[in-house]
Amino acid sequence: MASETHMPAPVCLIENTNGKLAVNPEALKILSAITQPLVVVAIVGLYRTGKSYLMNKLAGKTKGFSLGSTVQSHTKGIWMWCMPHPEKADHTLVLLDTEGLGDVEKGDNQNDSWIFALAILLSSTFVYNSMGTINQQAMDQLHYVTEMTDRIRAKSSPGANEIEDSADFIRFFPDFVWTLRDFSLDLEANGQRITADEYLENSLKLRKVDDQKDKDFNFPRLCIRKFFPQKKCFTFDRPTHGKNLGQLETLHDDELDSDFVQKATVFCSYIFNSSKVKTLPGGIKVNGPRLENLVLTYINAISSGGLPCMENAVLALAQIENSAAVKKAIALYDEQMAQKVQLPTETVQELLALHRASEKEAIKVFMKNSFKDVDHLFQMELVAQLEKKEEDICTQNMKASSDRCSALLKDIFNPLEEDIKQGIYSKPGGYHLFIRKRQELEKQYRQEPRKGIQSEEILRTYLESKEAVTETILQIDQTLTEKEKEIEEQRMKAESAEAAKKMLEEMQIKNQQMMEQKEKRYEEILQQVTEKADKEKAQLMAERDRVLNLKLQEQARFLNEGFKQESEKLHKEIQYLQNDMRRKRCIIS
Template sequence: MEAPVCLIESRPQGKLAVRQEALQVLAGVTQPVVVVAIAGLYRTGKSYLMNRLAGRSRGFPLGSTIQSETKGIWMWCRPHPRKAGHTLVLLDTEGLGDTDNDNEQKDTWIFSLAVLLSSILVYNSTGTIDSYALQRLHYVTELTKHIRVKAEQAGSSREEGQDRPKFVRFFPDFVWAVRDFTLQLMADGKPITEDQYLERALTVPAGSRGKANEVKQCIRDFFPSLKCFTFSWPASGNSLAQLEHLQEQELDSDFRESARRFCNHIWDNTRPMTLLGGQQVTGAALGHLAQMYVDSINRGAVPCIGNAVEALAKIENAAAAKEALACYTERMEQRVRLPTETLRELLELHAQCEREALAVFTGRAFKDDEATFQKQLIAELVARKEEFCRRNEEASLGRCRAALAEASGELERKLSRGSYSVPGGYQRFLDNQKKMKQKYWKVPGKGLKADEVLEDFLTAKEAVAGLILQADQTLTQKEKEMAAERARAKAAKQQQKIAEQLNAEMQQELEALERSKEEHIQRIKKRLEKEKKALMEELQREMDQKLKEHARLMEEEREEEAKQLNQKIREIKEEMSNSKWNTAVDAASTIASIGACFIPGGLFTRLGISLAAWGIGRLLRK
């Protein structure tokens, strides 16, 4: 994108709307996204900082008046400067506390959406981190009312804030950008780092109350990591009004250094946006999430992360199955040249294309807990393979019949003229039939039906051959009987050969199905292991945050609060233990259900009935 577009439009009466133009852009982003959202009071330079992250001096509009330039949430997708195969999505939000905005609820929803749609949240403020600045960030204390992790169960009551302990698993990293900072980073006569400055500013004294302390505790509890950057004035005097037009060397050197460190931190350390279960978010998925969260807000409901993920999983899994099926069909059409000489050749090509299709599916699908979409995909792949097998047989039959018509032309003409109804005609018939078979076998590319088509032809000529044999006056009755017996034996041998071929083809396909089933099971195991690992990482993030908070409380000798926190730590450990057990049970159940998808009904229809009706039936009639 050469320029930003509006992602979420702020409309009158407090309504929000996702812009279709932005959704179309996101739909084309199939890479994982690193989403950086910035929030803060209006007219504090948020847009300029985001332009630097984009590697541009211009992009998000800057304002030089008292009016806010950004309304709603604007989006700019850029190639990630440090992570190959990723897209950097920058979200510039409407300034909080705009005096032109008479709907404070809208500010809360904009802030909540910035949290929900990002992998790192930058909060931009000016001056210092003091009690006044913290009180202006009161939106963070409202998140317990405006975001839910899991949906309510039917018949269960819900207490406000019950999801609060789980926020740290799913919330973005938090960076506080302090602009126009003029103080010296000193404490107790010693220099301190920006992160230490933030740590001191967020310290909650024992027994303290008040809005600012509530904000401090929420920031500590909700966000998995905290980082701080301080910026001096970027320029002086009237130059500030023309900031986007200034050359890099015209900016304050301290500001340039702070901006360099800030951008490097964002580019190097920000993780791709992930969902519950560790699934990385693509641009298309980000668009779906934005639409679902905004729809919830406009309905007067509270956006629920769990509900959004479940709904997104269905959308993405259905799309993943469709994409995988299209991949399989396209590659089979490209690689298969019908007819194949053997069934094994076709099955090997099928296996290759199926593996590639499954890689497409597993690369995009997630939370397919009961393998619903994977089982549907398996059934579709089996059906497509059966269709290719049917087409392969039809192509072989057509090629063989054409080759046979060409090879048997002379034989048919002599039969119609009665050329064999003469003394010695039977032997001449056999000689011509042999030449016909030799000519037939020389035709290349007949495929797997070559024996069957020839045998059908020879069978159809058995009655004619018998009449020629009986009419041949040069043979004695004994010789005729011996010749007839040899013909029957030869026909029986050919039929046995075809029956064995059909049986071998059935066995090959059954073995291919078994290999395919094992591959599906292995992929399910890998997916479940990946999701289990992601779940453990989510729980571990919450555990680490609680342990860090516990260590701080113990250092400050706040033993009663530390004791209460210990109970939460024990609950997380128990949840981690239960999750491991539940994941193992779910895996076993899912894997067991996969086997039924491989019952080869089409195989028995196409090969089994053919073997029974053609091979065994023919032998019985003989």
């Protein structure tokens, strides 16, 4: 089980110094150690609107994120607080508190836009916090939404069209929650009680366009509806009155307005139960290291003067993780082979079976830990490394066998060689004595265990090297006739030829086994690749289905409101998605 992360207090994730954004290495180190899936909740809004207080409530603390009690903005950059998820076992909740937007002391609207964009890119639930009601002023303050396409690119291809981009933004973007603070109106419309969600939907309705003023009125509403089809709204009364507002960190719930406490509880419950795991296209769940790499990729793009590209960020993340997946797979292979293999093995089949079993597990590990392996480059790298491992272990096996057999031959045949030097067999009848002794020693050698696959080859080579000695002993033996010597010479040549033929056959069998092993490897890899591809495509289709359903709902709303032009725009997007889904379903089938 992945270990839980307990942070006693928040740390700065992205520092904002003199308008320049930089990543805090301490925060990255914390993220790199979190292997659990992350539910990432980010909050943005104007400065001094109580964002940090809500985040502390989510953390279950009265203190943590800096609240401040003056008109100055306290939070700078983006601060992070990681903790065990209160409702989802084996998940980590990551809270991101951002510096207040519109700080007059900062005087840098572009910097605000980047903070806003980063909060969207990094979160799975995006909370926009504002004061009072949803009126035109509140919409004007949310102009950062209208700048999204100027700050973020969905795809790296410059030829990506607007229809495609719209769908891709939704696939990347978080769920949207609007929290209205110090809200004092009654939630009614046309004399009927309405919910906060209905109030938000009513506030996002468009006007008939007669002039530029109507276009300006509609534009932020269109952007919210386009980028965030899944929306939620919460309204909060003022938590307390007078000077107590500056002392919220020290007040207990029973000292606060009861309605505020109740709504804050409902808000926290919704966030805990409805916020999803941060997920990238293809169903890739984000853990600590993945979020770490996303942060680095986005900040590097901003620092270099470019636009954060969501597709590029995923591909960069895939490069890092696929490279790590290859290393992890090879490490597992090495570990399993070290545990299983004792060189030399008696047969090639035995070694190849062990290799294949370890290779199969290594490929499983790679498939589990890799994603978006474009053109299967990392998979091919893994296969190449495994093939090299196979060659190396076979070479090591042959050497281990050769070394073992050579040492055995030296020990077993050393007495015979000493007798030859002493001339024991250089006498009448010595040849048959020599042959008998040599056959006894050959039998003894063959009875020795774990000689490996080079056993007969090393013996044959050894005997060949002693043919001249054998021939000399044969010729010296005066008890043999010339005819008997000739027959014996023919027999020795026949034995040598038979041994060479047998070795050639064995080599052919080994090569055949190696080829069969390679074919099995590719069959297994193809099967695993196909299964993984089918799973990823099915996940992509599920994402497309979700986006399509959200767009169909939004199209119905535009039709009900009488905005035919906006409905037709959405219809084109829906057609694009439907055609894309049909193409992908054909590929899958």
